Amino acid sequence: xxxxxxxxxxxxxxxxxxxxxxxxxxxxxxxxxxxxxxxxxxxxxxxxxxxxxxxxxxxxxxxxxxxxxxxxxxxxxxxxxxxxxxxxxxxxxxxxxxxxxxxxxxxxxxxxxxxxxxxxxxxxxxxxxxxxxxxxxxxxxxxxxxxxxxxxxxxxxxxxxxxxxxxxxxxxxxxxxxxxxxxxxxxxxxxxxxxxxxxxxxxxxxxxxxxxxxxxxxxxxxxxxxxxxxxxxxxxxxxxxxxxxxxxxxxxxxxxxxxxxxxxxxxxxxxxxxxxxxxxxxxxxxxxxxxxxxxxxxxxxxxxxxxxxxxxxxxxxxxxxxxxxxxxxxxxxxxxxxxxxxxxxxxxxxxxxxxxxxxxxxxxxxxxxxxxxxxxxxxxxxxxxxxxxxxxxxxxxxxxxxxxxxxxxxxxxxxxxxxxxxx
Numbered sequence: 001x002x003x004x005x006x007x008x009x010x011x012x013x014x015x016x017x018x019x020x021x022x023x024x025x026x027x028x029x030x031x032x033x034x035x036x037x038x039x040x041x042x043x044x045x046x047x048x049x050x051x052x053x054x055x056x057x058x059x060x061x062x063x064x065x066x067x068x069x070x071x072x073x074x075x076x077x078x079x080x081x082x083x084x085x086x087x088x089x090x091x092x093x094x095x096x097x098x099x100x101x102x103x104x105x106x107x108x109x110x111x112x113x114x115x116x117x118x119x120x121x122x123x124x125x126x127x128x129x130x131x132x133x134x135x136x137x138x139x140x141x142x143x144x145x146x147x148x149x150x151x152x153x154x155x156x157x158x159x160x161x162x163x164x165x166x167x168x169x170x171x172x173x174x175x176x177x178x179x180x181x182x183x184x185x186x187x188x189x190x191x192x193x194x195x196x197x198x199x200x201x202x203x204x205x206x207x208x209x210x211x212x213x214x215x216x217x218x219x220x221x222x223x224x225x226x227x228x229x230x231x232x233x234x235x236x237x238x239x240x241x242x243x244x245x246x247x248x249x250x251x252x253x254x255x256x257x258x259x260x261x262x263x264x265x266x267x268x269x270x271x272x273x274x275x276x277x278x279x280x281x282x283x284x285x286x287x288x289x290x291x292x293x294x295x296x297x298x299x300x301x302x303x304x305x306x307x308x309x310x311x312x313x314x315x316x317x318x319x320x321x322x323x324x325x326x327x328x329x330x331x332x333x334x335x336x337x338x339x340x341x342x343x344x345x346x347x348x349x350x351x352x353x354x355x356x357x358x359x360x361x362x363x364x365x366x367x368x369x370x371x372x373x374x375x376x377x378x379x380x381x382x383x384x385x386x387x388x389x390x391x392x393x394x395x396x397x398x399x400x401x402x403x404x405x406x407x408x409x410x411x412x413x414x415x416x417x418x419x420x421x422x423x
Contacts, residue, residue, distance in 0.1 A: 125326030127197030293339030
């Protein structure tokens with residue numbers, strides 16, 4: 001018998017097998033055509049194009065798509081809005097990065113090379129506002145002294161007074177009258193320079209045991225050993241003040257043999273805003289202390305370096321900080337009159353300290369320039385002092401020689417500012 005042969009497959013089954021093998025490819029093509037027909041996604045209403053990744057390529061969104069993709073997101077963050085363009089490629093909107101340099105992360109604290117920026121000056125605590133100070137001075141002159149207490153106001157001869165209006169004041173009795181005169185003149189020179197808000201309000205008072213103002217504390221006056229008819233200063237008491245340590249470059253001074261490094265714009269990069277705000281106030285303080293030749297603050301610390309190498313890391317004399325961070329320039333009785341007598345001793349410290357500052361408040365520099373141009377430092381101080389202090393004649397004003405010294409120091413500060421500008 002012959003074995004029956006198996007029939008060969010017909011054409012239809014073969015065609016079916018071919019179609020089955022082609023289905024995956026056809027399905028992929030259909031999906032691609034469907035995706036191409038879908039509308040391009042739009043950003044949410046109100047969102048600008050290009051934000052939160054809308055309308056950006058994977059590289060622009062910082063997605064890794066090969067070599068170099070990991071740093072594209074940081075690069076994009078550094079590009080300012082004005083430096084980005086838009087281009088169309090294959091129907092997709094992309095960000096085009098121009099060659100403009102990336103901006104600084106924060107605004108510069110210095111303008112035009114030597115002036116603190118306006119934005120930074122606006123952050124400085126306001127201190128003692130002029131209206132508030134005037135109101136306190138008027139009330140203090142009219143009030144009676146209700147009590148006198150020892151302690152809290154410096155020398156043992158000083159007293160803490162409680163006034164009849166409820167406020168308190170430090171009553172300073174100078175070792176000699178020129179200290180009280182220096183306190184008063186320094187206060188009003190700060191007004192001429194536009195920095196009086198950093199000094200607590202100060203008025204002069206005449207000690208008269210039988211007078212209306214002092215009658216309630218007649219017995220305390222006997223124990224104070226104050227001379228009848230002496231002129232004292234009343235300085236507004238301020239609560240919650242804390243000590244201040246000098247910041248760099250002054251606080252880092254390791255010894256008297258090393259020069260102070262200048263505070264310039266290049267030294268300020270990366271400093272936190274709170275430290276910059278304090279440095280704005282320090283620049284005024286150092287300029288002010290040079291003009292008044294005040295040796296009883298940072299200068300005395302510099303002098304003490306010769307036997308105490310860590311003194312710059314301790315509290316600065318006669319400088320305190322308010323609760324809002326504002327510096328308070330206290331106890332200025334060493335300024336002007338007393339300080340001018342001792343220039344030969346203290347200027348070797350005061351002058352390098354001034355040279356260590358090359359950034360200034362623009363308003364302070366402008367006032368110094370005006371006093372230099374008009375040669376009117378003593379005249380402006382006299383006018384303000386006589387207009388605002390009823391007892392000015394009891395202590396008098398600067399001598400002719402002291403007035404000349406004040407103008408010479410104003411001129412020196414002006415030249416120093418010009419030198420900083422030229423660098």
